[in-house]
Amino acid sequence: MFTRHKRYFIHVEIAVFVCFVINSLATRISQHPVDVTVREGDKVELSCKIRRLRENQEVWWYKNTLELSHGRVILQDPVYSRYTVTSFPDGLTSIYVLQIYPTTRSDNGVYTCKIVSDADIVLESENASVIILEVPRQRYPECRAEQDTFIVNDLVSLNCSTEIIQPTVSLSWSLDNTIVDSEIYITDKIKTIQYKFRAKKTDNRKSFLCVLKSDMLMSSRNCSIGPVNMLYKPTVKIHSTSNTVIAGREVFIACNSDANPLVREYKWKISPDMPHKYVHIDKESTQVLRIVNISTDQNNTIVSCTAENEVGSGFDQVKLFVEGKEQVKESHPENLPENVSSVGISLPLPILIACAITSIVLILITVIVPLYFLCICKKGRETEAELNVPINITEMQEILQPDYYFEPRDRVLPRVPDNDRQFTWKKHIGVQVPDDNYDIASTSYMYLTLNEPKRSRHIEHYRHYHTLNPMRF
Incomplete structure (x- = not known):
């Protein structure tokens, strides 16, 4: 017979065995989802492994307290269009995977999977945190x-x-x-x-x-x-051709400025005042001042320039130093010696010009005109003498310049008179002599002399062709 204590231990062991059997046959979660940290836009996968899932049981995914899916069906909400649930049976085990792609910062949260039977939650997994590392939106910075x-x-x-x-x-x-x-x-x-x-x-x-x-x-x-556009008033700087000017000359003064916006007006001031006829300002830019015929009276004159724009004005000035020049002493009648007459010193200019023109005309008449006629007469006498004296071939060496001077291509054939009228017909024809490098022997140089041809005679008798030695004129 068993004692009371032995019967108690037997009952306990039987209860433990029964519980073990029941647990091994009951539904349970063998693998829980784990925490995930991903970069925004990457993929997230959460797994929930369930053993001995019964037919009347479903796996639901939750985000915080919000239902995401029933089984493999995602709730019809545009927010969850990036979510999918897949299941993989493995013998007595089923794996349910929640996938989110692409992830956004709104996917941050706590996720769990729960086993539901007849709308009642039977089991639920441990929480899994999803952390999305956020990327700054494109509009930033x-x-x-x-x-x-x-x-x-x-x-x-x-x-x-x-x-x-x-x-x-x-x-x-x-x-x-x-x-x-x-x-x-x-x-x-x-x-x-x-x-x-x-x-x-x-x-x-x-x-x-x-x-x-x-x-x-x-x-x-x-x-x-x-x-950036920084507006500032003008900074003015005056530049002149020279601060030291010789009396009687002119001086140019320019007013330069650095301003934003550009200068709209330049104003000049001269102290002490100067007659307007000596002061000229450029009409287009008013930036250049010109002073003419400056005198020693304007020594230490101060010229100032003021430039203005929408922001303010700027100012600069320069002092002019005028040096005197050597004056040319003029002769006056009262300064002349007593024995020197001043007559003619004060003759008007038109009278002086008339006297000069008259002198030139007299020179032309008395000198140049007689010389011109002398040359013409001499040339006429020489021409007449040449017509009356026949030219011999031996005189060719004395001719300085022919009437016609050219280089023919082949030969010289002057036109011969063909009427019976008697006259002296005579022309001198010369040809150009080539340089020393030219082959003179290969070219014939012809000279023709015709004198008083007549019909009654044979013209050919008066045609004399001569081959001349080359000579230079």
Whole structure:
């Protein structure tokens, strides 16, 4: 017989065995989903492995307290169009996988899988956190300024903003590749850095760069403001040909300026005042001043120029030093010696010109005209003598210049008179002699003399062709 204590241990062992059998036959979750951290846009997969899932049981996925799926069916909501559920049977085990692709920052949360039977939750898995590493939206960084145009010495504020996400992003302002100090402001999940400074003339046409950096970006992003338009009043500088001027000469003075916007008007002032006929200002730009016939009375004259634009005006001046020049002493009748007459000194200019013209005409008449007629007469006598004296071949060496001077292609054939009228017909024909390098022997040079041809005679008797030795005229 069993004692009371032995019977108690037997009952306990039977109960444990029964529980083991029941548990081995009951539905249970053998693998729970785990935490996942991914970059925004990447894929997330959560697995839930269930053993001995019965036919009247389903697996539902939850995000926080929100139902996502019933079995493999995703709830008809556009938000979950990126979600899918797949199942893989493996003997007594079933694997349910929740997939999210592409992920967005809205997918951050706690996910669980639950076993439901007849709308009652039988089992549920451990929580699995999904962390999405957010990428800054494409619109960031965002740069803005109160205005695009500033006046020198104004307070300028430049703002650069981005969203507050995980992981955090960094912002910085830079000018000429140098980071400048900025203040940080956080409002309504927006992070803003602000750069404040006093506008300077040297900042004109410069650009200010805001740089955003994040671990989720392959490279940094940036936005810029500029080139900014800094308005400033004119800075005036006067330039002159020379500050020291010789009396009687002219001087040019230019008024140069650096201004934004451009100068709209230049104003000149001369102290002490100078007659207007000596002062000339360029009509188009009014930027150049010209003073003519300056005298020693204008020594230490101060010339000033004022340039104006919409912002203000600028001023500069220069002092002129006028040096006297050596004066030419003029003769006056009262200064002449007593034995010197002053008659003729004060003759009018027209009378002097008339006297000069008369002298020239007299010279022409008395000298040039007689010489001209003398040359004409002499030439006429020489021509008449030549006509009466026949030319012999031996006289060819004395001819200085022929009547016709050319180089024929083959031979010289002058026209012979063909009427019976008797006259003296005689022409001298010369040919050009080639240089020393030319082959003279290969060319014939002809000279023709014709004298008083008549019909009653044989003309051929008076045609004499001679081969002459080359000679130079």
